[in-house]
Amino acid sequence: MYAVPNIPxxxxxxxxxxxxxxxxKEDKFGFENRDIVVVTHKIVSKAENACVKLxxxxxxxxxxxxxxxxxxxxxxxxxxxxxxxxxxxxxGRHIVTRHRLGFVGTGAGVDTSNxxxxxxxxxxxxxxxxxxxxxxxxxxxxxxxxxELAVIICDTYGNEYRKHSINFAxxxxxxxxxxxxxxxxxxxxPKKSSTAQVDEIAAAAGMMMGQANxxxxxxxxxGVEYKVGKDVSIKDILT
Amino acid sequence: MYAVPNIPxxxxxxxxxxxxxxxxKEDKFGFENRDIVVVTHKIVSKAENACVKLxxxxxxxxxxxxxxxxxxxxxxxxxxxxxxxxxxxxxGRHIVTRHRLGFVGTGAGVDTSNxxxxxxxxxxxxxxxxxxxxxxxxxxxxxxxxxELAVIICDTYGNEYRKHSINFAxxxxxxxxxxxxxxxxxxxxPKKSSTAQVDEIAAAAGMMMGQANxxxxxxxxxGVEYKVGKDVSIKDILT
Numbered sequence: 001m002y003a004v005p006n007i008p009x010x011x012x013x014x015x016x017x018x019x020x021x022x023x024x025k026e027d028k029f030g031f032e033n034r035d036i037v038v039v040t041h042k043i044v045s046k047a048e049n050a051c052v053k054l055x056x057x058x059x060x061x062x063x064x065x066x067x068x069x070x071x072x073x074x075x076x077x078x079x080x081x082x083x084x085x086x087x088x089x090x091x092g093r094h095i096v097t098r099h100r101l102g103f104v105g106t107g108a109g110v111d112t113s114n115x116x117x118x119x120x121x122x123x124x125x126x127x128x129x130x131x132x133x134x135x136x137x138x139x140x141x142x143x144x145x146x147x148e149l150a151v152i153i154c155d156t157y158g159n160e161y162r163k164h165s166i167n168f169a170x171x172x173x174x175x176x177x178x179x180x181x182x183x184x185x186x187x188x189x190p191k192k193s194s195t196a197q198v199d200e201i202a203a204a205a206g207m208m209m210g211q212a213n214x215x216x217x218x219x220x221x222x223g224v225e226y227k228v229g230k231d232v233s234i235k236d237i238l239t
Numbered sequence: 240m241y242a243v244p245n246i247p248x249x250x251x252x253x254x255x256x257x258x259x260x261x262x263x264k265e266d267k268f269g270f271e272n273r274d275i276v277v278v279t280h281k282i283v284s285k286a287e288n289a290c291v292k293l294x295x296x297x298x299x300x301x302x303x304x305x306x307x308x309x310x311x312x313x314x315x316x317x318x319x320x321x322x323x324x325x326x327x328x329x330x331g332r333h334i335v336t337r338h339r340l341g342f343v344g345t346g347a348g349v350d351t352s353n354x355x356x357x358x359x360x361x362x363x364x365x366x367x368x369x370x371x372x373x374x375x376x377x378x379x380x381x382x383x384x385x386x387e388l389a390v391i392i393c394d395t396y397g398n399e400y401r402k403h404s405i406n407f408a409x410x411x412x413x414x415x416x417x418x419x420x421x422x423x424x425x426x427x428x429p430k431k432s433s434t435a436q437v438d439e440i441a442a443a444a445g446m447m448m449g450q451a452n453x454x455x456x457x458x459x460x461x462g463v464e465y466k467v468g469k470d471v472s473i474k475d476i477l478t
Binding site: 001103104156159160161162163164165166167168177178195196197199200201203204206207208221224236237238239 | 240342343395398400401402403404405406407416417434435436438439440442443445446447460463475476477478
C-alpha cells in the first residue's frame with residue numbers, strides 16, 4: 001500500500017485525478033495496471049462542492065426533536081434528514097440513518113471535520129453519485145498514466161455493536177464489489193458466502209488514512225487479486 | 240503486509256506460534272518490533288480443539304424452529320444457540336446472534352468450511368477466550384523472535400445492511416483496540432470519534448487471507464502506528 005504524499009487541501013472545482021497523478025509522479029511513484037486507488041469521499045465531495053452551509057438550513061420540527069434527543073445542532077439534524085431515505089433510530093448522541101444511496105450508518109455520511117476555518121459552518125455531504133465520481137477519476141487517471149486501474153471512494157461508518165468506525169466503500173469503478181463466481185473451500189466444498197472485497201480494501205486503506213489530521217486522503221493498493229468490472233455499482237453490495 | 244506461506248493444516252494441540260515462526264523463518268522473513276501478527280481464528284480454534292461434532296448435538300424445539308425457518312441443519316442451529324447470549328433475529332437463511340463474548344453477527348462465529356473430510360460433521364467455534372489465545376501466541380512469538388509484537392485474532396462477520404462479510408478482530412494482545420487520547424482535525428478541532436484500528440487491520444489482513452481455499456491464515460502487518468497495550472481486551476470495543 002502506498003500513501004500518496006502532499007495532496008493539498010482540495011477546493012471546489014479541483015481535478016482530483018490530476019492532483020493524485022501529479023503528487024504521485026513528484027514522489028517518483030509509477031502507477032501499474034491493476035492498482036486500486038482508494039480515495040476518501042471528503043476530497044471528492046469538496047472538489048464537487050457537495051457541501052452545505054448550516055446558516056442556510058431551516059430545521060423542521062422533526063429535526064428539532066432529533067436535536068433535542070441527541071444534543072446536536074438542529075440544522076445539522078435537518079441535513080441528516082435531507083440526506084436520508086429514512087431515520088432508523090437514535091443511539092446516544094448518534095442518529096442512525098439509511099442514506100439516500102442506501103448506506104446504513106450514523107450521521108448520513110455528513111462530515112463536520114476538516115472543513116476549514118470559515119465564517120460560516122459548512123458541512124460536507126457524500127458526493128451526489130459516488131460511483132460516477134469514481135468512474136470519472138478512473139477514466140482521467142487512465143488517460144494520464146496509461147494504466148488500467150480501479151478506483152474506490154470510501155467513507156467511515158460506525159457500527160451499532162462496536163465502538164468507533166471503519167472505512168467502507170461508497171463508490172467503485174473498475175472493480176467488482178465482491179469476488180464473482182463460485183468459490184470452494186480447501187476440501188472442494190462450495191462456499192456460499194464471500195468477502196466484501198471492496199470494503200476490506202477500503203478498511204485497509206483506512207488503516208493508513210486515519211481520520212483526524214493525518215492528511216492522507218489517497219492510498220494505492222497493489223497486489224490484490226480482483227475481478228475487473230465494467231458498469232459496476234456499490235449498490236450491488238447493499239441489502 | 241506479509242502473508243506467511245506454507246502454514247500446514249492445523250490439528251488439535253499444535254503450537255500456532257511455533258508454526259508461524261518456523262514458516263516465516265524458512266521464508267527468510269524476520270520479525271521486527273511493532274509488527275502486528277493477524278491470525279484467523281480458524282487455526283486457533285483447531286489448535287485449541289474448539290470444535291463440536293454435530294452427531295453429539297441434540298437440537299431443542301427452539302433450534303428445530305430456527306432450522307425450519309432458515310433451511311439449516313437443526314443441530315447446527317443448536318450450536319448457534321449454545322454459543323450465543325441471544326438470538327437477535329433471522330435474515331433469510333442467516334441467523335443473527337449475539338455471541339457469548341458479545342460479538343454481533345450471523346452464525347455465532349461457527350464455521351463449517353475448511354474443517355476437513357471426516358466421517359462426522361465437525362464445526363469450528365470461536366476460541367473459548369480469544370484475548371487469552373492472542374496473549375499466548377504473542378508471548379511465545381516474543382520468546383522465539385525476541386521482538387515486541389502485537390497479535391490480532393480475526394473472524395469474518397456479515398453486516399445486516401451489506402452483502403457478504405469482512406474480517407473483524409475477535410481477540411487482541413499488545414495493541415489497543417483504538418487510538419487512545421484526543422485527536423484533532425486539520426483545524427485543531429477535537430474529533431470525538433476515531434477508527435476501530437484493530438478492525439481495520441483485521442480487514443486489511445482479510446484482503447490477503449481470502450475466505451475459501453487461499454490457505455493464508457496468518458498475515459504480518461508492518462509500518463502501522465499503534466498504541467501498545469497491556470491487559471487489553473477486544474471487549475473494550477464492544478457496545
